[in-house]
Amino acid sequence: MASIDRIIQREVNPFDPVSLYTINFWQEQQNPTLNVDSIHQNIISDIETVLEQVAQEHRPRTLILTGDSGSGKSYLLGRIKKLFNTKAFFVYIDPWPDSDYIWRHILRQTVDSLMKTPEGQTDSQLLLWLKGLLAFQNGSLLKKIIGERRVFIRSLKGIYASGIYNPNDFFSALYYLLNPNYISIACEWLRGDDLDEDDLKYLGIKGSIDSEDSAQKIMTNLGIISAASQPIVLCFDNLDNIPRLLNGSLDLQALFNINSSIHTHYPQNFLIIISIITSTWKQNSELIQPADKARVNAGYFHLKPITLAQGECLLAARLSPLHSLAKPQPKSPIFPLSTEILAEKFPRGKTLPRNILELGRKEYDQYKNKLLDEPGNVQTSTSETKLETFKLIWQDKYQKAQKKINKITDLAAPELIRMLQEVLNAVRFKGVKTKLLSGKYASHSLSYKQQNNEEIIGVIWTEDPNMNSFYNTMSACQKVADKRLCQSLYLVRAAEVGNAKNMSNKIYRKIFKGRLKNLHIQPNLESVHFLATYHSLMNAALANELMIEGKIISLKELEEIICDSQILNNCSLLQDLSVVDPVDNQEQQSDSDLDEVKDFVVNLIKTQCFMERKNIIENTLNKFINIEQSKIYKIIEELEGEQKIKNITPTSKLERQLVCFIPSY
Structure with a gap:
């Protein structure tokens, strides 16, 4: 076995900056060996008690989880999910793109999370929930019901004689969730995708969930019937990037409207956790209606700083795998750090978990550099590694986006437009505004000013396969073109545009094939991964969770790094929109995969x-x-x-x- 110095020389810093913050607990799995059970254990126990109350009474509970940036709120949500995923089903809900779309966003995120498979299980949360709901213990009954949709629907309508919205369509979707050949389409309907006519016929369903009202009522359906199974925990996190009001404050009232609506129905088997930075809550809570704040019936939970003893346990958990390889064993479980360094850096005896981990990263690096401090060897300054550290973080989040997003329609049009808007702001385009279109499809569009001139560019992004919806979108585009609200109009759409017989296709050809400055851009999945990666980093920056080389990176600094790195120049959609300069021909001809590895x-x-x-x-x-x-x-x-x-x-x-x-x- 090697000495601890030799091991430190050869291994990656265990306080890797790429893993120092956690966002979506379904996207970034925690390593249980790094948990310190004593940290925030009292809050975990209290939340377990609240969860048990929901399970017993089938009445919704809402709690607010506050803490400073770096206190571990998102990480705690992941721990709760891991500890109690056998007692409840967990949903992670990130910032909604438009408050006029909030119910549809919540429904979409709920179904997406329910499609995740908990550790130790072979079925998704959704199937576990459905099987628990139906309590199939009689094999012949199960076979009979699965073999006959009408029997299934009639049985559930008999159990839930009232209170279920659109029961025929809703129970039909649940029926097809049990069929491996149809589960994908059934999930798409349940999450609010605007399916084409053929898919709707396969499911025996009349229409899609295409409004806030219908999305709200489907969520109510889920809450009602989950009373026969296990509670559903809705975790709202990263709220610093939600839409803002005209005065610049966060539109938290939209979320509390949702919460109050859920509380007006019975039974509702939801536990709602609202995770928010303490300062953000203090700055915005006064704008929330008192009656809606009163619905926070499970209380307020605040994450306090941890003790230095707990901090030592955090450091030891990260360093333990390296220490186990060493002979002789280091005398201190936190070597190359020491209790003296902790006491010197945190004289009050308490600090935030992130500060402990950042100290570990810094001290480990300094010790490793000393081991290299020999004649003829060179060292790298912090300033030189800032951009490289960012690129590693980008690469990590990009690969997580690849795993999460398998097709463009995994994201709704308002989400895609919001992400595009964020990128346009990052690369300093002016006059970026959403809702160029009017009416139902307003959130599918935006406009911005072309660089170096005042020309307005309009962008519509729609992937709905339903041709009726496409017709309505094209009609809205025609109004924009007729009113000359922009000088150029771009349709971003990978989906089909119909054939010459469709009225929608006729309008499409008139606008995007008959006018010189109007273009139809077909995006690829890779471009969506670029947008989603930046969105993830922007969420982290606004939450003060993005740290590079010991420094918290603000949104402004993130935008500067994005521009300096030119990392978005490889996004083909942004190239097609003339937002970034295209890479030169030699770069395009190189092996991009190997370049990424290099x-x-x-x-x-x-x-x-x-x-x-x-x-x-x-x-x-x-x-x-x-x-x-x-x-x-x-x-x-x-x-x-x-x-x-x-x-x-x-x-x-x-x-x-x-x-x-x-x-x-």
Whole structure:
């Protein structure tokens, strides 16, 4: 076994900045070995009590979880989900794009979360919920009901004789959730996708969920019938990026309207957790109607700073895997840190979990740099690694977006437009406004001013497969064109546009094929991943959760980094919209996948100062599961040839050689 110094030399910093913040608990799974049970344990116990009350009484409970940025609110939500996923079904709801769309957003996020599979289970939450609801214990009855939709619908209508909105369509969708061949379409209907006529016929359903009123009533249906199964926990998080009112304050009233509506129905098997930064709550809570605040019937829970003893446990949990490899074992479980360093940095004896982890990252890096402090070796400054650390964070969030979003229609049009709006603001376009269209499809559109002139560009993004909806969208576009509300109009749509016989297609061809400045842009999934990645980082920045090299990154700073890195220049949708400069032909002809791996390797080495070749390869294989190991060896050799990295232990075995970054001056 190697010494602890040798292990520190060769391994990645366990306080990796990429993993120092957690957002969506379904998107970013927690490592249970890193949990410290004593941290916020009293709040976890109290929330468990509230959850049990909901399960027993089938009446909704609402609680507000506050804490400073870095106190671990989002992480705590993940712990609660992990601890109680056998007692309840968990839904993560991130910021809604438009308050006129909030019920549909909540429904969509609820169904998406219910489609996730809890640890240790083979069925999704949705199927577990449905099976628990129906309590199928008689195999012959199950076979009979699955084999006959009408029997299924009639049975449930008999159980729920009143209170269910649109019972024929709703129970028909539930019926098809039990059929593997139709579960995808049934979920799409349930989450509010505007299905085409053929899919609706397959499900035996008349129409889609296309309004706030119908989405609200479907959520009420879920709350009513879940009383026969387990509670559904709705977790609202990251609320600093919700829509704002004209005075600049957050539109929290929209959320509390939702909460009050849920409380007016019985039974409702919902536990609602509203997680919000303490300062954000103080600044905006006075604008909420007193009657709606009174609906917070499970109380307010505040995350306090942790003790230094708990901080030591956090550090020890991260360092333990490295210590277990060392011989002799370090005398302190938090080496290379010490209790003296903690007492010096936090003289009051308490601090936030993020501050502890950031201290661990910094002290670990400093100790590792000292091990490299030998003649002929070079070190990398913090300023040099800021951009590289950001690129690693971007790459991590981009890959999470790839896993979460499998097709463009996984996101609704208002979400896509909101993400595009955020990117346009980031790259400093002026006059960015949503709702260029009027009426029902207003939130599917935006406008902005072209760079270097005052021309207004209009963008409509719709992926609804239903041709009636497409016709209505095209009619709204025609009104915009007739009123000359913009000089150029872009339709962003990957879905079909119908055939020459459709009225919708005729209007489409008139607007986007008959006018020079109007274009139809067909986006690819990769472009959506770009937009979603920036959206995730923007959420983190607004919540003061985005930290790079020990510094909390504001939204303004994030926008500056985005522009400096030119990371969005590879987004083909933004190229088609003339928002970014297209990459040159040589770059386009290169192997983009290998370029991404090469960037990861050099950024990894640069941020870690130096690493063992074996661990560089292992980290790269973990990040890019489809790449061959031989190609990583080749990339390392190329980087050595380009004098971007240096082998500082050439006499060691190949896999055990230490490789460091060579800064360019």
